[in-house]
Amino acid sequence: MTLDATLLRGLTPGVLGILVRRGADFAAAEDAVQDALVEAVRVWPANPPRDPKGWLVTAAWRKFLDATRSEAARRRREDHVEDQPPPGEASSTDDTLQLYFLCAHPSLTPSSAVALTLRAVGGLTTRQIAEAYLVPEPTMAQRISRAKRTVSGVRFDQPGDVATVLRVLYLVFNEGYSGDVDLAAEAIRLTRQLATAIDHPEVSGLLALMLLHHARRASRTTPDGALVPLAEQDRTRWDTAAITEGVAILRAALARDRLGEFQAQAAIAALHADAPTAGETDWPQIVEWYDELVALTDSPVVRLNRAVALGEADGARAGLAALAPLDDTLPRYTAASAYLTERAGDLTAAAALYTEAAGRATSTAERDHLTRQAARLNTRSG
Template identity: 75%
Template sequence: MEELLRDLTPQVLGVLVRRGADFAAAEDAVQEALVEAVRRWPDDPPAEPRGWLITVAWRKFIDARRSEVARHRRELADLEEPVPGPTEQRDDTLRLLFLCCHPSLTPGSAVALTLRAVGGLTTRQIAEAYLVPEATMAQRISRAKRTIGAADVGQPGDLRTVLKVLYLIFNEGYTGEVDLAAEAIRLTRQLAASSDEPEVAGLLALMLLHHARRTARFTDDGALVPLADQDRARWDTAAIAAGVEILQAALARDRLGEYQAQAAIAALHADAPSAAETDWTQVLEWYDELARLTDSPVVALNRAVAVGEVDGPLAGLRAVERVPDDVPRHTAVRAYLHERAGDLSVAHELYARAARQATSAAERDHLTRQAARTRSSV
């Protein structure tokens, strides 16, 4: 029952919002309906759970409105329960997703609200995933609800914003008891099922291709394993095949976007039997396409790595010089290219500096090992 309620919650919330309920009040009503469902369903399960929840939640909302605006009873006539019709059968999750990505919200607030309202996660689960106190996350979500309530809900977030939010969720990976990467894939699948935009498919393909390498990214004791050193036998071949198929269909639409280009790069890595057999020439060509689509300095840094693989480490270092030095991993990339060029003393110094700049313990430990290894080779 828990999984069913989680799937139905965003649909029911979306219906109430579409009927005119403000976001915060609608969620309160849905939560009350869920409590009632947990109490009543085990002994008396409804024939149509979704319809039951919509009816109960709407009545909860009406009751709350009546208590708040009793002096305006005549205005409530328009809020009486609508006669059920075919429009009630449509899935409102998509509208809710776009609403949670409203342009007035910061990316962090949009992520939190999406996970709460569309993903059905508890505030505690979201707080644990982002390593912040539950009270802090509750305040963030409450502020987001108030912002939505005060904003023009007729102008939800655009598709680009929604995709960015979903990718931010995916990149958090697995923390606490919540697998945010899997949750992002689930939400993106829902979006892809309702959209014919190739960039939606491109993002889904990118997620699947990256997620396919998940079990090989760390050793049993938690040490980071770089892509070149990963055991490719541990990659999820079914997820790779699915990602490639989705990507090919998207590329066939001939409306290239940055997520499709990133997915194409990931597919080339997934297709190589070993790191040495990676088609770096094609990888570089796709990075050139990606650089034309976005002015991201992160893309420019990753492209410099590809340049180093195709044209040699000195060419890669020249490409790195054109990237701002405050871009994450800038120092680590320079260390890698200097090592490739045979300048181990400089590589050692840069690896050590990169370790001090690392934002996670796993990355710091990996770079520290690289620094120790290059020092012993000098």
């Protein structure tokens, strides 16, 4: 048998949920499930189980009981858990959903919620998560341990906040790729899994948004890692199957008439995906969707993106007028101002703004791109 790592990761939240439901505290249950996964990696290739999930439940439950018995100070908890039903197959839908809520609990910082979600729901190892976030493994281990302790006392039968879970998954998605784990693909997998556990239009909206963004992945950078702006991307390299699926999911969500911010963002992404060329983009409709997003979020970042879209729809000076009232310390404010100023025809001012924006860039790729834009305009104006 060739061990299917994706199968193991997919089973993780259901198994963990069953242990917690049966009386194990979260931290001890998560440790037991990880031990069971290690055992599965060792045993399954030579002796594959007929019921993988049931095997993991049984193995994890036994490891939890073994750990409980080994500590005299936890004798009273042992007496409690041994009264619980014996392990075996069980429905995991509700448990899986509650696990998402638990890992995105409001008491956790965003970084801790992301790490705990990847470990407990995603089934990734601490090493994989540490490599993905470019931190030492002991640092990530401490972060995960603190997060597990924080949520161990949280009741497992309380309703959670879907919006918080979605924000955590979107944070995972935006990390992209690092180490040996493709976090964007992992976020899509976890969001698909969440969509099977809860019928919610914003879950569908986020899944559609991820698919539509992920479809453009191959065209976003050059072979040497340089950024390629949307207008210059080779659209023949876009993943049409992912676009088709994303649009279908979005349409079904919008038909329910419960608009949320992820559905609105997905609608904007769909309009970009639908345009055969950059020049055929339906900018007026994109501005309308940004108006919906502003009404939903009142986010300054959304207003900034709306200003750029308005500059495309109604001219650069309209975009600059919409940009003017915003805080100039907003991320990418100066880059947006540079772009619109160039569109308005003031190449000297735009070059200076691109240089200033490069100094504020948060990544090497973004800084290099903005520096190239400044050099290009200086060459033209010179």
